[in-house]
Structure formats: C-alpha cells, structure tokens
Amino acid sequence: MKLSLQLAAGAAVLTSASAIALAADWYPYKIEVWDSFDMASARHSMDYSPVEKAAAKHKICVSFPHMKDDYWLAVDYGVIAEAKRTGVAMQVLEAGGYTELNKQISQIENCVAGGAQAVIIGAISFDGLNNLVGQLADKKIPVIDVINGISSDKVTAKSLVSFGEMGGKAGEYLVKLHPKGGTPAKVAWFPGPAGAGWVEAGNTGFTTAVKEGAIEVVDTKYGDTGKEAQLALLEDALTAHPDINYIVGTAVTAEAAMQLVRDRGLEDKVKILSYYFTPGVYEGIKRGRIMAAPTDSAVIQGRVAVDQAVRVIEGKEFQKHVGPALYVIDSSNVNNFDRDSSLAPDGFKPEFSVE
Structure with a gap:
C-alpha cells in the first residue's frame, strides 16, 4: 500500500510537471510581421520562437489600463507566464480604467524610477502617452506597445494586431x-x-x-x-x-x-x-x-511583448511589429480551437509581480 501511494504521488508530480512543460511550450507560434508600424504596410507570416532564457534577471515594468475584464486577465497571464519562463523580474500595474490616463503615466514613471529596464504598455490613450514615450526613449528605456496602440514613433516595438x-x-x-x-x-x-x-x-x-x-x-x-x-x-x-x-x-x-x-x-x-x-x-x-x-490570441501578444523586451535589453535581433493571425470563433469551431493562446487557464487570478 505504501509503495502504491508513493508511485501514485510520483505519477502526480510527473503529470503536474508535464502539464507545466506543456503550458510553457507555446512556440513556435504562427504570427504576422508588418514591415513597419503602419498597419497598412506589407506583412508576412513566420513561426515565432522566443529566447529560451534571459541572460540576466532584467527588470521589466508592465502597465495595463485596468484588470476589470478577462481579456486583460489573459494578457496578464501571458506576460507573467513568459516572465517566469525566461527568468526576468516583472512588476504589473493597472490604472483602474480608461479615464485614468494621468494615473497610468505616473505609475509608469514610478516604476521606471524603481529601476525598470524596459516598459510594456497597454495604452489608455493612442496619443496621450507620447510625451512619456519620448522621455523614456531619451533615457534609452525601450517601450513595447502591447494590444492597444500608441501613435508615437519613439516606440521600440509593437506586439499587437489591427x-x-x-x-x-x-x-x-x-x-x-x-x-x-x-x-x-x-x-x-x-x-x-x-x-x-x-x-x-x-x-x-x-x-x-x-x-x-x-x-x-x-x-x-x-x-x-x-x-x-x-x-x-x-x-x-x-x-x-x-x-x-x-x-x-x-x-x-x-x-x-x-x-x-x-x-x-x-x-x-x-x-x-x-x-x-x-x-x-x-x-x-x-x-x-x-x-x-x-x-486576437491575447495570451500570445503578452508573451511576445516580453520576448521583445528581453531581446531589446540584450541587444539581440527582434521583430519590430508582430501580431497573431486573426480568426473568428463561432459554434463551428468553439470546441476545437487553441484555447490556451486566447484565454488564461481556469482559476488563474491576476498576478502583479515576478521576483
């Protein structure tokens, strides 16, 4: 009986470890690459693979408009999971809503003052963060534009779709x-x-x-x-x-x-x-x-944004503007699409830091 229990426990550990490995093994993932930040520019498809591990425990700041709905929970899961996989430190901030532009700006400023080496921004306003982005560029701090879009040409990279x-x-x-x-x-x-x-x-x-x-x-x-x-x-x-x-x-x-x-x-x-x-x-x-x-495979957009930040910090080659290919889900495919690329796992709660 004792041996059976030990074997069962061992099998459970292996199963758990396998599940974690499978969850982390999200790549290669087919994405679209634009020639520029202009959504109307030419694009091509590629199989995207991130770095295996970061070279050091880089500090990355992530700013979201809010965490009021499960869409941003999926993006949160994407950035948190990728930070853990690559071994970087991360602080995630949420401003509380689309009326809170000034709060988003001050949160990012404070995070950068705390030593962030790159900033990933889900912008509250298309134009409202341009001054901040320019200031970060002057400080050589890369900005990754995720999901929402920022109009500044000082953005370093974009992980977003149209x-x-x-x-x-x-x-x-x-x-x-x-x-x-x-x-x-x-x-x-x-x-x-x-x-x-x-x-x-x-x-x-x-x-x-x-x-x-x-x-x-x-x-x-x-x-x-x-x-x-x-x-x-x-x-x-x-x-x-x-x-x-x-x-x-x-x-x-x-x-x-x-x-x-x-x-x-x-x-x-x-x-x-x-x-x-x-x-x-x-x-x-x-x-x-x-x-x-x-x-728009929101989890993947979050993961790719982290990879872009790591690559920029480390001076590695990176894709400037990428986003997953879009497709429609309805009754014909709702039971067989790639759920893990679009939604956080069942039971996932918002996480705001990776040490």
Missing part, C-alpha cells in the same frame, strides 16, 4: 448573414471607450465592413469597459431602439447583453456578437447565447 481588422471581421460575419439586397438588419454598436486607439480602429473597421451588406447601424454608444457602464449603455439603446436585431460590441458588452436580453425576453429577436474574445464570450458561444467573436 483592431480595425477585428472590428472588420465582426462586420464581415454580419454581412454574410445579411448580404445586400435583403431587408436591412438593425444593429446597436458598442465600440468601447472613446479616444482609445483600439476603439477608434475597431469602429472604423466595423462600420466600413457593414457597408457591404444590408445592415443599418441605428445607434453607436461609446463607454468604459466596465460591466456597469456597458449595461447602462445597453439599457439606453434597447429603450431607444426596441426593434434592433443585433447587439455588437466589446466582450464586456456581449457578456452584459446576454443577461439583459434574456431578462427582457428578447433572445429570439436580438442576437449578440463581440469583436474580441474572453472566457465569458467563449462560454456564451458554447451555450448558443453569443453568435461569434474574432480572437
């Missing part, structure tokens, strides 16, 4: 359902917080795409990606436009809309789409309550 294409893919999905010539489908559109680079890009991509179909955007409502803020916007839109056919917007919008639509008895009338992907959207698609969402 949110214009993300919005476009959501729009294209609707166009396939409602091609030109039919009765227009009425859509309420919730792009996210006004002024954020990813939101403006997503709005342009979506509104451009739906012009190719029989689709009428009857309302556009901007707002912070907190659930209460999105729920208030949804209630306003449904009250003002009781005849809408679709709610399309952020993942938080889609998650909030599921319950609201159900409570109002509108499940057969109002369909829901998100233009990016979270665990709540994933569950909504599995349960048939959300139709579809494109994924």
Whole structure:
C-alpha cells in the first residue's frame, strides 16, 4: 500500500510537471510581421520562437489600463507566464480604467524610477502617452506597445494586431448573414471607450465592413469597459431602439447583453456578437447565447511583448511589429480551437509581480 501511494504521488508530480512543460511550450507560434508600424504596410507570416532564457534577471515594468475584464486577465497571464519562463523580474500595474490616463503615466514613471529596464504598455490613450514615450526613449528605456496602440514613433516595438481588422471581421460575419439586397438588419454598436486607439480602429473597421451588406447601424454608444457602464449603455439603446436585431460590441458588452436580453425576453429577436474574445464570450458561444467573436490570441501578444523586451535589453535581433493571425470563433469551431493562446487557464487570478 505504501509503495502504491508513493508511485501514485510520483505519477502526480510527473503529470503536474508535464502539464507545466506543456503550458510553457507555446512556440513556435504562427504570427504576422508588418514591415513597419503602419498597419497598412506589407506583412508576412513566420513561426515565432522566443529566447529560451534571459541572460540576466532584467527588470521589466508592465502597465495595463485596468484588470476589470478577462481579456486583460489573459494578457496578464501571458506576460507573467513568459516572465517566469525566461527568468526576468516583472512588476504589473493597472490604472483602474480608461479615464485614468494621468494615473497610468505616473505609475509608469514610478516604476521606471524603481529601476525598470524596459516598459510594456497597454495604452489608455493612442496619443496621450507620447510625451512619456519620448522621455523614456531619451533615457534609452525601450517601450513595447502591447494590444492597444500608441501613435508615437519613439516606440521600440509593437506586439499587437489591427483592431480595425477585428472590428472588420465582426462586420464581415454580419454581412454574410445579411448580404445586400435583403431587408436591412438593425444593429446597436458598442465600440468601447472613446479616444482609445483600439476603439477608434475597431469602429472604423466595423462600420466600413457593414457597408457591404444590408445592415443599418441605428445607434453607436461609446463607454468604459466596465460591466456597469456597458449595461447602462445597453439599457439606453434597447429603450431607444426596441426593434434592433443585433447587439455588437466589446466582450464586456456581449457578456452584459446576454443577461439583459434574456431578462427582457428578447433572445429570439436580438442576437449578440463581440469583436474580441474572453472566457465569458467563449462560454456564451458554447451555450448558443453569443453568435461569434474574432480572437486576437491575447495570451500570445503578452508573451511576445516580453520576448521583445528581453531581446531589446540584450541587444539581440527582434521583430519590430508582430501580431497573431486573426480568426473568428463561432459554434463551428468553439470546441476545437487553441484555447490556451486566447484565454488564461481556469482559476488563474491576476498576478502583479515576478521576483
């Protein structure tokens, strides 16, 4: 009996170790590489592989707009997991929301004053951090632009996709359902917080795409990606436009809309789409309550940003602008896509430091 228990314990340790190894073995991963920071520039695909280990315990600062939804939890998991894998030290900061630009700037300044050798920024504002980025460049501190987009040409590297294409893919999905010539489908559109680079890009991509179909955007409502803020916007839109056919917007919008639509008895009338992907959207698609969402493989973007920072610190060759290839998840593939590239593991809680 004692020997059996020892063998079982040993097997459990091996299984656990194997699971950790598999979780860390995320590469090579197929990504797209742009010729420049211009999203319209030419691009090509490559199999991306990071450094095996950092040469030293570099200090990296990471700044996110907030940790209010599971999208940023996935990015947090990506940067934390890669920091642990490569052996670097990391401090993760969250400003508390898209209204907190000044707080994000001061948090980054304090982190740099504490000895950070590189900064990874998920920007609250497309233009609002440009002065800070310029100051960091003057100090020879590399800045990696992750997820949201920063307009400064002083950014060192970008690990992000085109949110214009993300919005476009959501729009294209609707166009396939409602091609030109039919009765227009009425859509309420919730792009996210006004002024954020990813939101403006997503709005342009979506509104451009739906012009190719029989689709009428009857309302556009901007707002912070907190659930209460999105729920208030949804209630306003449904009250003002009781005849809408679709709610399309952020993942938080889609998650909030599921319950609201159900409570109002509108499940057969109002369909829901998100233009990016979270665990709540994933569950909504599995349960048939959300139709579809494109994924930008947020975990991978976080991992790549860390690798870019390490490479820059160590003077190694790096790709200046990369992002995972986009694809849409719906009922046809929700059970067989690469979940670990898009979502944090079940039970993962926000982590803010790696020593």
